[in-house]
Amino acid sequence: MDDDPILFQYLLRLGDSPLILAQQLGAWVGKGPALEEDIALTNVGLDLLGQARLWLTCAGEVEARLGGAGRSEDELAFTRDGGEFRNLLLVEQPNGSYADTMARQFLFDTWHLLALRALLPSRDARVAAIADKAAREVAYHVERSGDWVVRLGDGTPESHARMQAAIDGLWMYTGEMFVPDAVELALIDAGVAADVRALEAPWRRHVDAVLAEATLSVPQNGWMQGGGGRGGKQGVHTEHLGHLLAEMQFLQRAYPDAQW
């Protein structure tokens, strides 16, 4: 198919964000603020990891149609350098405190669910099928992370301050989620990709409502990172991604020929 090279790029975008976020949540296992919460957050991480595997496997199969072998999910996850990753900047921001982790989760989950639902009518049946499975899982993620934003925002003075600071700090990484570039525009025209421009209004409605319930204010600074086609989706990342990959990829790098 003519669209295969850009479809491959697009599938990496769909897979890399959940992959990087799952990697981050993996670092919380055993260290959560309460045992129940530790277990619950790990479920989210497991969902995201499973979704990433489906998208990346699909990407590898599309890559194979371009000639050559096509990379496996593991080759894609463990042997690409930072500039080849296509995840959103938001998900590579550090875990920080629980407020930072939950704010990141909430801002992403809200977008993620809208994006997945917009993919349900995709003309690519495989894309629609993966989106359908993922959307069912993410519907619960949205509920959970929104709930935590409310609980921490409308909790104690300390938790309120932490959650407000977390939202303020992450806000500038949300802009690129709604700006399509040439890759996306071509696939939107082809009826394959989600038109992210249409997601901004519903995203803001949900985010505004949750922040209001949480007694938090919507950040006023409208400056967004990753604009002008130079963001995570294009492989231009923050410093955090390199460290995350160094840790994630170390075994595959140290033993390049090994099977695990």
Next chain:
Amino acid sequence: MYAQMVETGVDAVRTAADMGGDERAFQARIDADIRIEPKDWMPEAYRKTLIRQMSQHAHSEIVGMLPEGNWITRAPTLKRKAILMAKVQDEGGHGLYLYSAAETLGVSRDAMTADLLSGKAKYSSIFNYPTLTWADIGAIGWLVDGAAIMNQIPLCRCSFGPYARAMVRICKEESFHQRQGYDIMLSLARGTPGQKAMAQDALDRWWWPSLMMFGPSDAESVHSAQSAAWKIKLLSNDELRQRYVDQTVPQADHLGITMPDPDLAWNADRGHYDFGAIDWAEFHAVVRGNGPCNRDRLATRVKAWEDGGWVRDAAMAHADRRAARAAAAAA
């Protein structure tokens, strides 16, 4: 084991002559394999011993998340990462079930946690060893979970209802844990020379500590005898250890790696493997706090607890406020 050397607070095993009517009826129920439930009458020593044993068991699950959790972010494939995350998460769940079982006896989880964090309560010595390579994740699943299952299956029949029920659930969930560990070892054993060396190194470091998990011989222990009479310890440490060795040696053979014990040999007369002397000085040193990772493990738990304090407080404050609002609306 996950609960090692649990004290019972008795100087000699209680006999019928020592017992009043309530205690005789209690012991008769245990002897008849009738489960004791939280609200039933029970001797104070039984209650305290159970709390000690179940909380120690729970702490072991929670601290046990750390050595394996150490490799989640570095797991070599996405499939292995998912399996490991699920497994470590299960251990958190098992800790939760065990804390819940102990809570039926009126002790709070916060109180048990405080005892863990202050160093007063113990957890299994095995988790004070480091996970240095990916093979250690295989070795823990294969050996440590293998040893744990040995002990936990009999506990499904123990006399205290909530403990037995928690163990049934845990054993059911845990059945995949040992297999995933052995599966990692199989991949390494079939892999490159570097991977085989990694597998051998992991066995070398984990074999002896895994034998120590069962605790010192308790043939002469009053506490063990009392726990056996109460049916909260169903087999002796030496019996369990022997079963574990007998089960594990052929598995190592199949992997083509060598047990780090020159005295290990099949004894046809006994129908069991003989094995070398365990270094109990090392065991006691680790239990006293001098293992390679005691400090790190406890520090990690303390930090998680302290960092989570404001989160738990906020969630409670919010719930209280929400309840107050609902009450005001209803009034």
Next chain:
Amino acid sequence: MTSEWPLWEIFIRSQHGLAHKHAGSLHAPDAEMAVKNARDVYTRRNEGVSIWVVKSSDIVASCPGDREALFDPASSKVYRHPTFFPMPDEVKHI
């Protein structure tokens, strides 16, 4: 430091058509979160289709000391069981 999250008893319906059954307990600040936590803690392996949560402190239990008074009388009512009534072999469907 405020108080510990309250304890909740969790009941899971494992399949449509079956009754809820006690699965265990957990801590949560309120009922809403108890339901979510129950989903994450007790249905990780497809164990449930429905969850009930009840605050542990709201459970009223019978007293073990009353066991004889409460339950022994029923054991003398054997006529409540169908096997109490022998039926002739040739009589069917009863």
